[in-house]
Structure formats: structure tokens, C-alpha cells
Amino acid sequence: MISTAQSQTDRPDPTVIAAQNDAFRKLACLGVPPAQPIQGRMHVTRSLMEAGDGFMPEAVKATGEFAMFEPENDPEGWHDFGAVEIRGETVFWKIDLYETDSDFRYGAEAPDNPATTMRVLTIMLARDW
Numbered sequence: 001m002i003s004t005a006q007s008q009t010d011r012p013d014p015t016v017i018a019a020q021n022d023a024f025r026k027l028a029c030l031g032v033p034p035a036q037p038i039q040g041r042m043h044v045t046r047s048l049m050e051a052g053d054g055f056m057p058e059a060v061k062a063t064g065e066f067a068m069f070e071p072e073n074d075p076e077g078w079h080d081f082g083a084v085e086i087r088g089e090t091v092f093w094k095i096d097l098y099e100t101d102s103d104f105r106y107g108a109e110a111p112d113n114p115a116t117t118m119r120v121l122t123i124m125l126a127r128d129w
Contacts, residue, residue, distance in 0.1 A: 012112035014077035018069075020112070021079045021095050024119045029064025039100060040119030047125050048091070059086050063093040063123055078111075083126065090126035095119050 023034035028042040048056050062084040069079055080095040097108040098118045108117040 012110065016112040017097075018074075018077055018079040020114055020117075021119065024095065025064050025066070025079075025093075025121060028121050029060045032064075036114060038114050038119065039117065040095075040121060042121045042123070045122070045124040045128050047128050048123060051089075051125070055086060055089075059084065059091045059123055062086060062091070063121075066093070091123060092126050092129060093121060093123045095121050 020034075020038055023032075023036075024038045024040045026032040027034050027038065028040060042060075044056060044060070048059060051059075063082065066082040066084055068082070069077075073081065073083070078095075080097075082093050084091050084093070096119070097111045098104050098120065099106045099108055100116055100118045104118070104120065111117055
């Protein structure tokens with residue numbers, strides 16, 4: 001049987017994951033290179049791509065600049081979800097963490113290890129949720 005204290009030490013550090021997720025968002029959305037290599041992809045939904053009139057670039061930029069993390073919208077402390085308002089429309093973004101060699105089938109076993117974790121940032125209109 002694993003003690004509670006031992007299982008707590010085996011858990012990944014949320015501040016490390018949050019820093020990596022923030023660095024990845026800034027790389028994917030703003031082109032700011034991270035201090036350490038971070039693997040990932042960014043996807044936007046079709047409706048966001050079809051919004052027209054420069055809406056998608058605004059949404060991507062706002063996602064990269066997002067910094068309003070509170071316990072209500074970031075309970076794990078991972079900085080993996082947010083909502084931004086663009087021209088009166090709510091846009092959600094979400095980062096999912098996968099094993100690098102799992103073809104996006106399995107969640108990351110060590111989400112704080114950038115060498116074995118693939119981040120996928122999805123940006124979508126809230127009405128698409």
C-alpha cells in the first residue's frame with residue numbers, strides 16, 4: 001500500500017506544468033521561443049478559421065497573452081484552459097498533454113517532462129463546445 005505522503009511526492013509539480021504550458025502557448029500563438037524545447041501542435045476549429053475579418057488571428061493572439069488564471073478556471077494549477085472575449089464572442093482554448101509516441105491516444109504519464117510530453121493546444125468558439 002502506498003502512503004498518502006508517498007503518492008503526493010509522485011505527483012507532477014503543477015507549477016512546472018503551468019510554466020511549460022504558458023511557454024508553449026506563447027510559442028504557438030505569439031512566436032516567443034521557450035527557454036527549453038517544448039513539443040506541441042496548435043489546432044483551431046473550422047468555425048474559428050471561417051470567422052473572417054481577422055477574427056482568428058485576434059483569437060490566437062489573445063490566447064497567447066492570456067494570464068487571468070484563478071482557482072475557479074484553473075483548479076489543477078496547470079494553466080491548461082482559458083476563455084477570452086473577442087468582439088463579443090467567447091473563445092475557449094485548451095491544452096491537452098499526451099505521450100509523444102502514443103499517436104495522441106494516451107495521456108502523458110509524466111506531464112512535467114517535456115521530452116516525453118506532446119502538447120496539443122485547441123482554440124475554438126465557445127458555441128462549438
